[in-house]
Amino acid sequence: MKSVMLVDDEILVRDTIKECIPWEQEGFRFIGDAPDGEIALQLMEQTEPDILITDIMMPFMDGLELSGIVRKRMPRVKIVILSGHGEFEYARSALRLGVEEYCLKPISAASLLSLLHGVSRTIDEERLEQERARKQLLDETEKKNMTQDKLLGDLCCGFLTTSEAIHWSSEISLALIAPYYAVVISDARDDASEAAGASAGGGLPSQVGKMSPSLPHDAQDGLLAYKRSRTETVWIVKGESCEELEERLLPFRQLREQSGAAGSLAIGIGSVHDRLQGIHLSYLDAEEDMHWQRLSKQNRREMTLSAQIPLEPAALLDRSKFLDFLKLGTPAEAVAFVDSFVAAMDRQDWETSPLGYYLLNDLTIEVLQVSKQTFRISDQEALARFQSELREVRTTQDAADYLVRMAEQYWSWRAEGTDKYAELIVKVKRYIEENYDKEHMSLQSASDDVRLSPSHLSKVFSQETGQTFIEYLTRTRIQKAMDLLLTTPAKSYEVAFQVGYNDAHYFSNLFKRFTGMTTKQFRKNGGLSLHAKGEEYGAVFKHG
Numbered sequence: 001m002k003s004v005m006l007v008d009d010e011i012l013v014r015d016t017i018k019e020c021i022p023w024e025q026e027g028f029r030f031i032g033d034a035p036d037g038e039i040a041l042q043l044m045e046q047t048e049p050d051i052l053i054t055d056i057m058m059p060f061m062d063g064l065e066l067s068g069i070v071r072k073r074m075p076r077v078k079i080v081i082l083s084g085h086g087e088f089e090y091a092r093s094a095l096r097l098g099v100e101e102y103c104l105k106p107i108s109a110a111s112l113l114s115l116l117h118g119v120s121r122t123i124d125e126e127r128l129e130q131e132r133a134r135k136q137l138l139d140e141t142e143k144k145n146m147t148q149d150k151l152l153g154d155l156c157c158g159f160l161t162t163s164e165a166i167h168w169s170s171e172i173s174l175a176l177i178a179p180y181y182a183v184v185i186s187d188a189r190d191d192a193s194e195a196a197g198a199s200a201g202g203g204l205p206s207q208v209g210k211m212s213p214s215l216p217h218d219a220q221d222g223l224l225a226y227k228r229s230r231t232e233t234v235w236i237v238k239g240e241s242c243e244e245l246e247e248r249l250l251p252f253r254q255l256r257e258q259s260g261a262a263g264s265l266a267i268g269i270g271s272v273h274d275r276l277q278g279i280h281l282s283y284l285d286a287e288e289d290m291h292w293q294r295l296s297k298q299n300r301r302e303m304t305l306s307a308q309i310p311l312e313p314a315a316l317l318d319r320s321k322f323l324d325f326l327k328l329g330t331p332a333e334a335v336a337f338v339d340s341f342v343a344a345m346d347r348q349d350w351e352t353s354p355l356g357y358y359l360l361n362d363l364t365i366e367v368l369q370v371s372k373q374t375f376r377i378s379d380q381e382a383l384a385r386f387q388s389e390l391r392e393v394r395t396t397q398d399a400a401d402y403l404v405r406m407a408e409q410y411w412s413w414r415a416e417g418t419d420k421y422a423e424l425i426v427k428v429k430r431y432i433e434e435n436y437d438k439e440h441m442s443l444q445s446a447s448d449d450v451r452l453s454p455s456h457l458s459k460v461f462s463q464e465t466g467q468t469f470i471e472y473l474t475r476t477r478i479q480k481a482m483d484l485l486l487t488t489p490a491k492s493y494e495v496a497f498q499v500g501y502n503d504a505h506y507f508s509n510l511f512k513r514f515t516g517m518t519t520k521q522f523r524k525n526g527g528l529s530l531h532a533k534g535e536e537y538g539a540v541f542k543h544g
Contacts, residue, residue, distance in 0.1 A: 005049035037061030056083040149226040158280035178238035183270040183282040292369035
């Protein structure tokens with residue numbers, strides 16, 4: 001049974017049509033009527049009719065405006081234009097909007113009923129075709145998953161704005177939106193594959209087989225995954241609350257602990273974020289976390305081999321105790337604390353055994369990992385410098401002096417504060433302002449300009465501005481396009497070229513997603529000035 005909505009500003013017409021047709025007897029259900037398009041839209045959102053019968057000339061919102069909005073927001077609704085105006089322009093406008101039928105008043109009940117039955121048959125045929133398409137779609141699951149993998153990969157790498165991610169996830173029916181996100185990267189390569197550089201392995205151990213990316217992605221479990229390589233899997237973990245997210249991260253944390261120093265499984269866990277763009281930041285954090293974990297595992301394997309016998313727990317330096325001192329201690333207490341801390345190393349034979357060096361290196365890796373996460377230091381440079389100093393250690397006193405210098409460096413990084421990258425961000429923004437109109441403008445070209453690696457610049461920029469680099473660049477380009485549309489007669493494709501887009505079609509779609517209007521509509525409604533709409537546009541740009 002098809003549902004029907006009627007819209008006409010003449011109450012007599014509405015009452016006549018409602019009463020002259022035996023709706024249910026003819027296989028229809030009359031679900032409501034409205035005097036104009038604006039009220040009709042509200043009712044249609046609630047009732048979702050199959051067929052809309054609407055007049056053209058109505059106050060507030062006419063039938064053609066209503067048809068245009070319905071065609072866009074509710075494409076499955078069939079529209080019948082019923083009007084007393086027979087001019088060709090009205091009919092042509094209606095046909096352009098994709099209405100199903102256009103007929104003139106007055107119309108008899110028999111004629112209207114015949115027309116409705118014809119529309120009903122069209123709906124049945126389309127539903128049958130949709131069912132065929134649905135079955136075909138089930139056969140193309142693998143293809144869809146590849147598309148999903150690309151979307152998740154681009155999102156993690158920061159190649160998508162928030163609005164683009166939402167748009168494409170909707171296109172492939174991927175449940176992406178959640179209050180909280182974190183990224184986990186797992187690498188299940190074994191020692192042999194690591195040495196040979198190739199392996200047919202992959203996936204996670206049997207303990208979390210239920211999470212394997214070879215199985216269908218189950219959004220209800222809050223997990224989305226894609227394969228980054230044969231051995232590496234990236235997981236986007238979602239949660240309705242921080243507590244729920246931590247619960248879903250717990251199996252990964254447990255696996256990491258179980259793997260231990262000798263295990264072949266490496267797991268990097270990123271930070272928790274409450275916005276889609278935070279997925280990119282969490283991904284970068286997870287990569288860093290896995291990098292430091294690998295360094296620590298490698299050092300501990302070598303430390304175990306150098307000891308030639310199983311290490312007793314007392315032989316290992318208490319890393320957590322040293323980190324607690326860095327966070328709570330003072331420079332005046334450093335020498336006394338470190339002397340006590342390294343007292344257990346007096347038994348080390350620095351000349352014949354490298355064990356002491358491995359112990360210090362293990363602690364160094366832990367301190368630098370925390371410093372990287374907290375102060376965003378240049379980790380590779382700092383690690384190389386400290387390991388160079390380690391080669392000069394010959395006695396326990398040298399080790400103590402080394403740890404005092406490390407503590408002083410940690411406090412120096414802390415003193416620099418969070419404004420460390422202020423000048424860098426100003427330079428990057430200036431570079432974008434001066435080069436947004438060039439198609440080759442990218443994260444790579446910006447990182448070359450400020451002499452920083454793309455991944456490090458991407459993370460710093462996101463953390464300092466609250467936006468990814470690509471989001472800020474897109475925001476700048478769209479704002480410039482809005483200015484050009486309001487102040488110059490340039491055509492849409494010319495504006496696209498002037499703000500760095502050679503693909504005019506892509507630019508048009510992007511502009512509409514950001515502003516809610518086509519370039520033509522935006523220029524036509526120039527009275528909605530940037531000043532009047534600034535707050536609204538600012539909100540749109542901020543979120544995507």
